[in-house]
Amino acid sequence: MSDLALIAGTGALPGLLAGALDAQGEGFVLAEMEGFPATVPGREPLRFRVERLVPFLDDLLARGVGRVIFAGAVRRPRLDPSAIDPATAALLPRLMAAMQAGDDATLRAVIGLFEERGLAVVGAEAVLPDLVPGAAVLTGAPTEADRRDAARAAAIVAALGAVDVGQGAVVAQGLCLAVEALPGTDAMLDWVAATGAGLRPDASGAKGVFYKAPKPGQDRRVDLPAIGPETVARAAAAGLAGIVWEAGGVICLNRAEMVADAEAAGLFLWARDPGGTEP
Incomplete structure (x- = not known):
């Protein structure tokens, strides 16, 4: 047994x-x-x-x-x-x-x-400690504009999570393009790609980021949000600059494949310290 x-x-x-x-x-x-x-x-x-x-x-x-x-x-x-x-x-x-x-x-x-x-x-x-990365940029280099978008998205996701709505958002140039609801992350990113909701890069070069985090107060032993190679493919199709998530709070499925796919697509991957400490 x-x-x-x-x-x-x-x-x-x-x-x-x-x-x-x-x-x-x-x-x-x-x-x-x-x-x-x-x-x-x-x-x-x-x-x-x-x-x-x-x-x-x-x-x-x-x-x-x-x-x-x-x-x-x-x-x-x-x-x-x-x-x-x-x-x-x-x-x-x-x-x-x-x-x-x-x-x-x-x-x-x-x-x-x-x-x-x-x-x-x-x-x-x-069982698999590497499933949940600590704070680090796994590949690529987020710009200052990307970092501002990530901070804005983190605030939006915290507000969504507080009312048990979703765990993700897409932000470009400080504007919220989409939030995750019951249909999930894939549907949200597909909608951004299909509708052309993404903005053209401004002078700062910001193209937008997808951000993911657990809900405030969530029991992290169960139902942690997850991202993987499919997330990278959909973020690339949506024209985003990168994917950001709360360090220590999101499962990365097939991390090596994620990194390779992001490098090929020109996206950055960033496990962001929720305390604000930058890598």
């Missing part, structure tokens, strides 16, 4: 973590919520439903699991009242109230339920 469970959603992160755990020789239980298949080749997951959350938690404990990592994207499921077991039914008022309060409240409630059963929730960086 393994004391670690990887609760996987969609996207690339579960596969990266599974590969790292295999390379480290650490066994784990792979689990997924029905309707959100994980991309982890060669493994049959333990599937569960929110309507039967308590039996699922009991199953993990019976398998000797003591630590849990959440990785990948899921959406709020539509609950089937006929599938709810009595033990989970007692938790539903708490879960439903959290769901109505927003994504952050829902995640905090879920984490609380796991921890109350004796399951420690740990972040993905516990």
Whole structure:
């Protein structure tokens, strides 16, 4: 038996973590919520439903699991009242109230339920520390105009996050061109590219930046924002100068590929110190 469970959603992160755990020789239980298949080749997951959350938690404990990592994207499921077991039914008022309060409240409630059963929730960086870069410019060189745009975008994203709306924004020459909402980062960047919302470079050379950060007060063990090579491709297609994110708060998927793609596209990549210290 393994004391670690990887609760996987969609996207690339579960596969990266599974590969790292295999390379480290650490066994784990792979689990997924029905309707959100994980991309982890060669493994049959333990599937569960929110309507039967308590039996699922009991199953993990019976398998000797003591630590849990959440990785990948899921959406709020539509609950089937006929599938709810009595033990989970007692938790539903708490879960439903959290769901109505927003994504952050829902995640905090879920984490609380796991921890109350004796399951420690740990972040993905516990397996792959390099997933979450510290403050540095990974490639390229942001200009002073880019830095001003990044500071403006950081303030906008902090305001968005405070009302549980989104984790990203595009800013050029101090003007907000787009913000991330429910459709997500890719849709936002695609909209900027399709509509020509980007501004022509001014005398400072500013073309605009995409900025990403976790929400204020977010529990960083779960649902950290993520960027990857697709983000680089979309930022380049939108005509932006670079991608900026809060250092220590954003997962970088396939970092080496991201850097290579950014260099080829002429974009900078900057993990920005939220305290304002410049690299």
